[in-house]
Amino acid sequence: MTAETERRLFDPRDAFDHPVTAGVVVAIAAVLVLATVLTVVLRRTGKIGDKLHRELIDRIRSWAIMAPVIIGPILLGAAWVIGALLVLTILCYREFARATGLFRERLVSVVVAAGIIALAFATFDNWYGLFTTVPPLTVGLIAATSILKDQPSGYLQRVALGAFAFLVIGGGLLHLAYFANDRDFRPILAWLLVTVQMNDVFAFISGKTFGRRKLAPNTSPNKTLGGALGALALTTTLVAVLGHFVFRGSPLDDPVHLIVLGLIVSVGGQLGDLMLSSVKRDVGIKDMAATIPGHGGFLDRANSLLLASPAVFHYVRYLRGIAEGQEARIITG
Amino acid sequence: MESWKYQPARDLNLPPVQRWRSVWREDGLVEAAVHGAWWSSVSLYLKTIHRLAVEGREHLPAAPPFVMAGNHSSHLDAMVLAAALPARLRRSVLPVAAGDYFFEAPAMAAFAAFALNALPLWRKRAGHHAMEELRKRLLDERCAYILFPEGTRSRTGEIGQFKAGLGMIVAGTDVPVVPCHIAGANDAWPPDRNRPKLHRVGVRIGPPLRFADAPNSRDGWERVATETESAVRALAAGHVVT
Numbered sequence: 001m002t003a004e005t006e007r008r009l010f011d012p013r014d015a016f017d018h019p020v021t022a023g024v025v026v027a028i029a030a031v032l033v034l035a036t037v038l039t040v041v042l043r044r045t046g047k048i049g050d051k052l053h054r055e056l057i058d059r060i061r062s063w064a065i066m067a068p069v070i071i072g073p074i075l076l077g078a079a080w081v082i083g084a085l086l087v088l089t090i091l092c093y094r095e096f097a098r099a100t101g102l103f104r105e106r107l108v109s110v111v112v113a114a115g116i117i118a119l120a121f122a123t124f125d126n127w128y129g130l131f132t133t134v135p136p137l138t139v140g141l142i143a144a145t146s147i148l149k150d151q152p153s154g155y156l157q158r159v160a161l162g163a164f165a166f167l168v169i170g171g172g173l174l175h176l177a178y179f180a181n182d183r184d185f186r187p188i189l190a191w192l193l194v195t196v197q198m199n200d201v202f203a204f205i206s207g208k209t210f211g212r213r214k215l216a217p218n219t220s221p222n223k224t225l226g227g228a229l230g231a232l233a234l235t236t237t238l239v240a241v242l243g244h245f246v247f248r249g250s251p252l253d254d255p256v257h258l259i260v261l262g263l264i265v266s267v268g269g270q271l272g273d274l275m276l277s278s279v280k281r282d283v284g285i286k287d288m289a290a291t292i293p294g295h296g297g298f299l300d301r302a303n304s305l306l307l308a309s310p311a312v313f314h315y316v317r318y319l320r321g322i323a324e325g326q327e328a329r330i331i332t333g
Numbered sequence: 334m335e336s337w338k339y340q341p342a343r344d345l346n347l348p349p350v351q352r353w354r355s356v357w358r359e360d361g362l363v364e365a366a367v368h369g370a371w372w373s374s375v376s377l378y379l380k381t382i383h384r385l386a387v388e389g390r391e392h393l394p395a396a397p398p399f400v401m402a403g404n405h406s407s408h409l410d411a412m413v414l415a416a417a418l419p420a421r422l423r424r425s426v427l428p429v430a431a432g433d434y435f436f437e438a439p440a441m442a443a444f445a446a447f448a449l450n451a452l453p454l455w456r457k458r459a460g461h462h463a464m465e466e467l468r469k470r471l472l473d474e475r476c477a478y479i480l481f482p483e484g485t486r487s488r489t490g491e492i493g494q495f496k497a498g499l500g501m502i503v504a505g506t507d508v509p510v511v512p513c514h515i516a517g518a519n520d521a522w523p524p525d526r527n528r529p530k531l532h533r534v535g536v537r538i539g540p541p542l543r544f545a546d547a548p549n550s551r552d553g554w555e556r557v558a559t560e561t562e563s564a565v566r567a568l569a570a571g572h573v574v575t
Contacts, residue, residue, distance in 0.1 A: 098341065
């Protein structure tokens with residue numbers, strides 16, 4: 001392992017080197033402080049009632065815990081990012097498996113978990129060849145091991161649920177992890193996580209302001225076309241403006257590419273959200289779990305990343321490259 | 334084409350501590366691995382330190398559901414009965430444990446759920462409703478219970494009276510009750526001590542009893558309790574470990 005690799009993986013010294021990373025951290029802290037002050041002032045002046053005050057304080061508090069948990073690993077180093085995303089992926093798979101009943105198929109779960117760990121290893125090793133090899137092999141292995149039960153009834157269901165979970169959850173979140181191999185992983189991840197999160201916020205605000213026509217009433221009755229289009233416009237702008245600073249000097253730093261990236265983030269984020277809503281409607285549940293008070297499960301929070309991450313990853317990789325010039329196959333040599 | 338049937342975990346929407354306390358708790362891969370590791374170490378401990386001797390293994394049913402009912406005078410008892418099972422059956426065994434002791438404090442509840450795979454029974458609320466839940470789970474999932482019908486650990490080592498609760502779980506079903514007698518556990522780890530001491534422990538397993546024809550009412554429940562108690566007492570005759 002070269003000194004440069006070790007520094008990228010484990011050393012927080014460069015955490016605030018890039019202005020986008022520093023800016024994002026300062027902005028998050030400022031928003032949390034401002035929101036708290038504003039809530040207190042509104043309460044003191046009697047503009048909001050006790051109930052709303054309590055609710056707002058609860059939300060701010062849960063974000064005050066979640067924000068450092070999400071941003072912390074990015075500042076600490078690439079190894080922390082990969083580790084945190086591995087844990088998150090396993091937790092999300094667990095929720096999906098428990099919600100669909102797939103968890104009763106122990107063998108499928110073992111193969112999916114092994115596939116997720118193999119993908120995380122390929123990521124940590126910066127071995128792109130293995131990273132692209134694991135998915136088809138894992139899906140094949142799920143199909144193969146499911147035969148062992150000698151019970152054709154329900155075969156397609158267990159194989160399809162296993163493959164879906166592995167590719168969408170494991171694939172989605174671990175593409176995000178693979179960004180950690182880039183020299184500029186901190187600003188890229190901060191940029192992507194903030195814009196995907198803001199996409200949800202923009203959709204909510206625009207929906208409240210000028211949302212009338214329902215977007216997909218059977219899938220998610222509260223989403224409106226106005227909300228979706230508002231988010232599309234605002235998120236694309238934010239992605240493009242911040243993206244200009246993140247990708248400065250690369251072929252991506254071009255208005256057309258930055259706008260396409262913005263559209264990918266916004267459309268991908270919203271579709272990820274609707275995808276999880278479809279899963280929940282189909283299964284007949286409201287939340288994936290009751291792990292985070294007020295938020296449901298981990299998957300309820302991570303849903304917007306599942307489809308957006310691989311799409312952004314490959315767009316960036318095609319035009320700019322990811323992990324260029326970094327030591328490859330760190331462990332396997 | 335038939336549509337897919339999803340069966341979400343029955344404890345899906347419970348927050349962690351409530352989930353550990355739920356009679357409907359269902360395990361994933363991690364919990365299964367923890368139970369496996371726990372019961373293998375307990376089994377090894379009992380065999381090496383307490384020289385656990387198992388008689389009558391041939392009476393164990395080939396597959397769940399079944400209920401192992403034994404005399405209770407030590408914390409070792411549930412471990413002894415679980416250790417008497419082959420690994421294949423141990424996977425589906427759920428010891429029914431006192432809720433007020435094992436499930437009140439969150440840390441203890443986590444241990445009871447993760448390591449022991451225990452289900453809680455609150456002794457103050459051990460009425461028909463609580464037993465009905467246990468009965469439903471036993472039949473639904475075809476699991477196995479370890480149960481001590483005396484309801485508490487005997488302080489003297491003598492066998493106490495078996496309570497009707499066992500009957501509420503099995504009366505009128507074809508679930509076999511396996512009577513078991515544990516000897517030596519009261520000397521190895523009596524209720525008034527904080528930790529066990531070196532002493533041999535043995536368990537005798539009797540032929541399974543069936544109560545398919547017992548009515549699911551007070552009469553039937555008492556019949557189950559009495560017959561199981563006599564079966565355990567019969568096994569106790571001459572069963573000593575030194």
